[in-house]
Amino acid sequence: MVDSVIETSGLTKKYDEKVVVKDLDLRVFEGEAFGFLGPNGAGKTTTIKMLMGLVQPSSGTGRVCGFDIVHQVLDVRRSCGVLPEPAGFYDNLTARQNLRFYGSLYGLRGRELEEKVLSTLKLVGLSDAVDLKIGKFSKGMKQRFGLAQAIVHDPRVLIFDEPTAGIDPQGAEDYRLLVKELKSRGKTVFMTSHILPEVEAVCDRIGIIVNGEMKICGNVDELVDQYTRRQGYRLKLRVKELDERCVMESLKRVEGISNVTRNNGYYLISSGEDVSEEVSRVLCKSSGVVTELEVYRPSLNEIFLEVTRPETGK
Ligand SMILES: Nc1ncnc2c1ncn2[C@@H]1O[C@H](COP(=O)(O)OP(=O)(O)O)[C@@H](O)[C@H]1O
Ligand SMILES: [Mg+2]
Incomplete structure (x- = not known):
């Protein structure tokens, strides 16, 4: 030590x-x-x-x-x-x-x-x-x-x-x-x-x-980790060969997802933990092609603002 x-x-x-x-x-x-x-x-x-x-x-x-x-x-x-x-x-x-x-x-x-x-x-x-x-x-x-x-x-x-x-x-x-x-x-x-x-x-x-x-x-990785555990994970997903209704249906089968929104051709998934593996598994099963899937990483600036925000700074 x-x-x-x-x-x-x-x-x-x-x-x-x-x-x-x-x-x-x-x-x-x-x-x-x-x-x-x-x-x-x-x-x-x-x-x-x-x-x-x-x-x-x-x-x-x-x-x-x-x-x-x-x-x-x-x-x-x-x-x-x-x-x-x-x-x-x-x-x-x-x-x-x-x-x-x-x-x-x-x-x-x-x-x-x-x-x-x-x-x-x-x-x-x-x-x-x-x-x-x-x-x-x-x-x-x-x-x-x-x-x-x-x-x-x-x-x-x-x-x-x-x-x-x-x-x-x-x-x-x-x-x-x-x-x-x-x-x-x-x-x-x-x-x-x-x-x-x-x-x-x-x-x-x-x-x-x-x-x-x-x-x-x-360290910054630990801050990102602590922040993500507090705020939940966000995944950014792009899928081909599958329409929106099917994607939404498939994602319902993944435990831990709290919200899915659509933005500019991407799906934004909020979850309590990292569900990326399970997400790609269910989409593959439904014959979707996952072209992008990444865990969103907050910047130090974003973490600072969230942690110091008066109403949520708990
Ligand atoms: N001598 C002092 N008497 C009373 N309050 C003080 C004194 N020094 C600092 N404070 C108060 O303590 C708080 C923290 O101040 P400070 O340590 O200077 O903050 P920072 O450096 O993070 O901006 C502030 O609310 C400030 O008004
Ligand atoms: Mg000071």
Whole structure:
């Protein structure tokens, strides 16, 4: 079993009587990228703040790199690099001066510090802006600098809260490459984002949180599986050599089908489980020729919308 680098058990945060994070059992494994998704106000940032010891949990426990998030806050912080939301820096200092400051907070000194500052700024694509004041940076450049600040001390775990919010497509693409690079160095990445294709591209596993509760968690295949079990399967079918009435009659013999509709020459079949084998069997028996039969696979976007929809988000 791979070690979990972030682990929480029943982690809960209440503000007055409002439960903002509820009974969160989270496991993030060494070397993986984990996408923590949810609508605005779901409790993502609060969870990150609890992990970093910035907010005291109301109940439950958590460990980061084996350190208790309440009793060993300094050890936790030394093991992590964090891109907070939103990040703020010293506008009248240059990128180099700012990053020197953050590096020195983590004990980097002298030549090692200078080298780390330059190699980190290069890694996030700010080589040309080393001696430019941060106050002159665009939003995208500030975001890149935020990432540099998070990784300058080479931590084991990176926690990025909305790393690509408001940055341009090139910045987003560079971010994807950066996460891949960090993973290839064995780092663990825990990130929140509203950009689902980005999450799908870089994250090994994904958890979706709604009103403080984790609704669904796993790799994309597992999410599709969980979603399909909840929503039912949908099959897309095309048949030749058999008229509609015969097809409908044949399908009645298949157990588990809840609905069949016709659309653009296709039959759309809803069922509680995967009935594709049985469907092709009965149609063949009736001398139909099945030319297409596929299980419909929902996108991450579709899963997200369904899981977070207020009336059905159960
Ligand atoms: N310091 C606070 N006091 C009271 N409520 C808070 C505080 N911080 C966050 N909240 C509430 O907690 C909920 C979750 O917020 P947050 O963790 O920032 O969500 P997310 O990052 O998923 O958008 C929101 O309803 C927010 O208003
Ligand atoms: Mg947030």
